[in-house]
Amino acid sequence: MDKLVIRGGRKLSGRLRVSGAKNGSLALMPATILAPGVYHLSNTPNLRDVRTMSQLLGSLGISCELKDNELLIDSSNINSFEAPYEHVKKMRASFYVLGPLVARFGEARVSLPGGCAWGPRPVDLHLKGLEKLGAEIQIDKGYIVARARKLTGAKFHLDISSVGATGNILMAAVLAKGTTLLSNAAAEPEITALAEMLVRMGARIDGIGTSMLEIEGVSQLKPTDHSTLPDRIEAATYLIATAMTGGNIEMENVNPSHLTSVIAKLEEAGCKIDVNGSSIRLEMDGPPNPTDIVTAVYPGIPTDIQAQWTAFMLCAGGTSRITDTVYHDRFKHVPELQRLGAGIEVHDNVAHVAGGRQLSGATVMSSDLRASASLILAALVAEGKTDVLRVYHLDRGYEAM
Ligand code: UD1
Numbered sequence: 001m002d003k004l005v006i007r008g009g010r011k012l013s014g015r016l017r018v019s020g021a022k023n024g025s026l027a028l029m030p031a032t033i034l035a036p037g038v039y040h041l042s043n044t045p046n047l048r049d050v051r052t053m054s055q056l057l058g059s060l061g062i063s064c065e066l067k068d069n070e071l072l073i074d075s076s077n078i079n080s081f082e083a084p085y086e087h088v089k090k091m092r093a094s095f096y097v098l099g100p101l102v103a104r105f106g107e108a109r110v111s112l113p114g115g116c117a118w119g120p121r122p123v124d125l126h127l128k129g130l131e132k133l134g135a136e137i138q139i140d141k142g143y144i145v146a147r148a149r150k151l152t153g154a155k156f157h158l159d160i161s162s163v164g165a166t167g168n169i170l171m172a173a174v175l176a177k178g179t180t181l182l183s184n185a186a187a188e189p190e191i192t193a194l195a196e197m198l199v200r201m202g203a204r205i206d207g208i209g210t211s212m213l214e215i216e217g218v219s220q221l222k223p224t225d226h227s228t229l230p231d232r233i234e235a236a237t238y239l240i241a242t243a244m245t246g247g248n249i250e251m252e253n254v255n256p257s258h259l260t261s262v263i264a265k266l267e268e269a270g271c272k273i274d275v276n277g278s279s280i281r282l283e284m285d286g287p288p289n290p291t292d293i294v295t296a297v298y299p300g301i302p303t304d305i306q307a308q309w310t311a312f313m314l315c316a317g318g319t320s321r322i323t324d325t326v327y328h329d330r331f332k333h334v335p336e337l338q339r340l341g342a343g344i345e346v347h348d349n350v351a352h353v354a355g356g357r358q359l360s361g362a363t364v365m366s367s368d369l370r371a372s373a374s375l376i377l378a379a380l381v382a383e384g385k386t387d388v389l390r391v392y393h394l395d396r397g398y399e400a401m
Pocket of ligand 1: 026090093121122123124125126127161164165190221302303
């Protein structure tokens with residue numbers, strides 16, 4: 001798919017079942033490296049990133065077959081410890097294979113991911129953590145080479161509560177000898193889901209869901225079946241989209257507790273929200289109140305909804321401030337939103353959004369996954385036709401938006 005052509009001005013209304021979480025699957029899939037055998041991962045979304053991870057695991061000798069959102073993985077015959085650049089350059093989450101490969105096989109070669117569309121994204125914490133567990137790390141021709149005869153448990157404090165580094169070090173620590181204490185660990189639901197899957201595989205982990213993880217290494221793990229948690233970013237995107245158009249939605253297969261901060265902000269913006277078990281109903285009448293957000297690690301507002309919230313606030317009757325404390329440069333969507341007539345100024349890591357101007361359709365270009373979503377949301381309320389180009393970014397994280 002090259003572009004989406006959107007004619008704005010219609011209310012969204014209806015029911016929707018939320019998919020399994022992209023970032024959940026991308027953490028669960030590499031965990032299958034840790035124990036040979038067959039795994040069924042249900043509620044797996046059919047997304048490009050999941051296919052990229054399947055290809056990467058395939059290059060290690062792991063077979064992955066996705067049918068009706070059930071992912072069948074067979075990791076019985078791993079025959080390579082190298083994650084090639086061709087996969088890693090497409091998706092940074094490929095870096096997740098580093099920890100489990102070195103933990104199980106004592107050896108891994110993983111291409112360095114490089115930057116991404118909105119700036120540098122280092123992997124220093126992943127490497128420092130693995131070094132703390134006793135891995136020797138070298139860089140060779142653009143690849144990280146990690147070696148360890150046997151990883152040993154250690155104390156490691158993450159200077160930044162990184163999701164990827166927490167997942168990587170956690171997957172290494174479960175097979176290390178002795179106890180690992182990870183402080184300031186990421187407590188994002190996708191990391192909690194990974195820890196829960198590891199426990200089902202036989203790992204010993206205390207403090208799951210908190211920022212202090214204590215891992216008692218075991219000598220071996222066994223395969224398991226696991227269900228992927230619902231995608232909180234997909235859910236938030238559709239809630240915001242519905243609110244922008246003054247519509248109503250009933251959403252199923254969500255975990256509202258993963259969306260506490262987002263729901264609170266939607267309510268502050270004037271949305272009427274009912275939560276009932278695993279469903280959320282949202283109704284919106286009229287323009288939103290200007291509502292500032294500050295992104296933060298979980299349970300704060302996710303950086304992955306910053307771009308969509310910026311689009312939302314274009315409809316507000318006043319000015320709002322959108323601050324991204326996780327990725328300071330993540331504002332690639334702003335110049336494109338400005339092409340639709342948006343009044344936004346960015347100073348440092350804060351977007352000042354002057355709401356209330358009527359947007360008008362134009363041709364705009366997606367630069368990354370969530371930027372694409374924000375352009376589509378803005379197009380829903382723009383007058384006339386908007387062509388959103390390069391929407392292939394969207395297929396990375398939304399199943400047939
Ligand atoms: C994950 C998510 C991504 C989300 C991000 C923040 C996946 C596959 N992706 O990405 O959608 O936007 O969390 O919630 O789950 N950092 C370092 N050194 C490191 C690692 C990270 O300085 O070694 C910094 C980053 O530059 C960033 C912050 O830590 O400023 C958070 O990044 P991190 O949580 O690691 O993001 P990812 O795991 O890459």
